[in-house]
Amino acid sequence: MNDGRLSDAALGVFPEPIAIVDRALRVQKANAAWTTTFADSPLTEPSLAAALAKVLSGETTRADVTFEARASHHAVTIVPVPDGDTLAALVHARAVQPAREPAPRSRDDRLPATLLRRILDRLPVTVSLIDAEGRSVFSNETRARLLGAAAKQERESGTRALLIDPADADFAREVEARVLATGTEEIITSDVPTALGTRSMFFHLVPVDGEGPEERLVLCVGQDVTEQLRAERDLREQQDFIRQVIDSDPNLIFVKDERGTFLLANKAFADVFGKTAEEIVGQHERALSEYAVAEGFLNVDQHVLATLEERTVEEEIHWHTGELRWYQTTKRPLVRPSGEVHVLGCAVDVTTRLETQRKLEEAAGEVERRAVEAFRQAEAKAALVEELDQKLGIIETQHQEILTLSAPLLEVAEGVLAVPIVGAMTQTRAVEIMHRLLEAIVDRQVASVVLDLTGLETIETHTADHLMSIVRAIRLLGADAVISGIRPAVAQTIVELGIDLSGFVTKRTLRAAIFSREVARNAAPTRRR
Numbered sequence: 001m002n003d004g005r006l007s008d009a010a011l012g013v014f015p016e017p018i019a020i021v022d023r024a025l026r027v028q029k030a031n032a033a034w035t036t037t038f039a040d041s042p043l044t045e046p047s048l049a050a051a052l053a054k055v056l057s058g059e060t061t062r063a064d065v066t067f068e069a070r071a072s073h074h075a076v077t078i079v080p081v082p083d084g085d086t087l088a089a090l091v092h093a094r095a096v097q098p099a100r101e102p103a104p105r106s107r108d109d110r111l112p113a114t115l116l117r118r119i120l121d122r123l124p125v126t127v128s129l130i131d132a133e134g135r136s137v138f139s140n141e142t143r144a145r146l147l148g149a150a151a152k153q154e155r156e157s158g159t160r161a162l163l164i165d166p167a168d169a170d171f172a173r174e175v176e177a178r179v180l181a182t183g184t185e186e187i188i189t190s191d192v193p194t195a196l197g198t199r200s201m202f203f204h205l206v207p208v209d210g211e212g213p214e215e216r217l218v219l220c221v222g223q224d225v226t227e228q229l230r231a232e233r234d235l236r237e238q239q240d241f242i243r244q245v246i247d248s249d250p251n252l253i254f255v256k257d258e259r260g261t262f263l264l265a266n267k268a269f270a271d272v273f274g275k276t277a278e279e280i281v282g283q284h285e286r287a288l289s290e291y292a293v294a295e296g297f298l299n300v301d302q303h304v305l306a307t308l309e310e311r312t313v314e315e316e317i318h319w320h321t322g323e324l325r326w327y328q329t330t331k332r333p334l335v336r337p338s339g340e341v342h343v344l345g346c347a348v349d350v351t352t353r354l355e356t357q358r359k360l361e362e363a364a365g366e367v368e369r370r371a372v373e374a375f376r377q378a379e380a381k382a383a384l385v386e387e388l389d390q391k392l393g394i395i396e397t398q399h400q401e402i403l404t405l406s407a408p409l410l411e412v413a414e415g416v417l418a419v420p421i422v423g424a425m426t427q428t429r430a431v432e433i434m435h436r437l438l439e440a441i442v443d444r445q446v447a448s449v450v451l452d453l454t455g456l457e458t459i460e461t462h463t464a465d466h467l468m469s470i471v472r473a474i475r476l477l478g479a480d481a482v483i484s485g486i487r488p489a490v491a492q493t494i495v496e497l498g499i500d501l502s503g504f505v506t507k508r509t510l511r512a513a514i515f516s517r518e519v520a521r522n523a524a525p526t527r528r529r
Helices: 008-013 032-037 046-056 113-122 141-147 149-157 166-182 226-248 267-272 291-307 351-380 385-406 427-444 461-476 488-497 510-523
Strands: 018-021 027-030 063-069 072-083 086-096 126-130 136-139 186-194 197-209 216-224 252-256 262-265 311-318 324-335 341-349 410-413 416-420 448-452 480-484 505-507
Touching (some): 046 063, 126 141, 166 197, 166 216, 291 324, 291 341, 324 351, 448 461
Parallel strands (some): 480 505
Antiparallel strands (some): 018 027, 063 072, 186 197, 410 416
């Protein structure tokens, strides 16, 4: 017997109003019939509330009450169901119609027994009639298929074959007896061993009158909900898998509706605000950020929704700890099957990149200032050879600093080293870059190196030779080499000079090169120890 609450599939199959109610008299689950029948919750009706209190307190294991809702009388059965460490209540309502004398029917109005049998045999549910002694009076073909060989024994011996988990047999007999004694309907769920394997079944037991005036029978209708339950489980597993994937991403991922309310957020995004992803969902942008900042975010959202075009911006985001970080946020329209348009956002932390860029610019400016000052001093004091030699020594030291700063070694991803080359490529710079780069490849166990030429001013034949020498040295150490950021003017010069770069991997931007290395690394088979 299923110890937990009825599944959504089981609730959906049941044709009459049914709901799960917690100790606070709140509806936790309900089927469509409940929602349609009771526009306003009937749980505050005194007699129903009192019956619920008795069941939820453990005072009784069953309560039956009647009440009137929307000009209709309803008979309600309440039984307890487990809810973790506490109890919840299963509330089953049935409309009660005034007893009316059945209209006389002619012989022609009666459905022939053979036709009725064919109809019942075609139903996808199991149908059986059980008498007061627990014997099977009728069983349709669907039930016989599930019983297998036991169906033949049932027909030949007249002994009823149980289509239920053997562990639930005594409980099922108690429920059948209660249905006969009280004239009320009951629900049973069970994992049933059948000829087709174990199936999850939902049984609806209804009292019916027999042919004799005192004869009472139990009509048992069974619905196979195995596939519905499996679909529910698969959906939950798929949702859990997707949640694990987005929560493992260090970038900030979120979805907002057209009003600016968050519909989804991953763990990285929630960490910014010191909350959980579940706490973020349902919050409005203005509830999480200062008004002016929130308005800026919402303006970008509205632009994406209005144009249905992707937009990328750099934004300042204050963490709940007070730290200020810069993010490159890409927002794009997300169109749902219903036609609703949401905003899907992904923000990458670029604080380190911007700080590095700022330091490089400051260093370049400082070097330039020092060089101008050194030249002025050297020109003013040309006669002082000793002092000039000292200045030349300073200039040489600064020149080495320039070489280092103009081609920094940046670890942009796991096992990926980026080398932005700024200015002209000389023999001296090539030797310096190769020396530092090869040491870094060995020391940091680098798998891929990206030579970014975005800042390369010009290129000549000897410049290409220097780059080829660096790439060959990288490959000799077992690392991959990618060239990125070749500007149009440089590309034109390469073609005009007849420089052959066909043997080298090139990408349009540094970002594209880094992404290709990440894809290649993720696609590579995992080594086993």
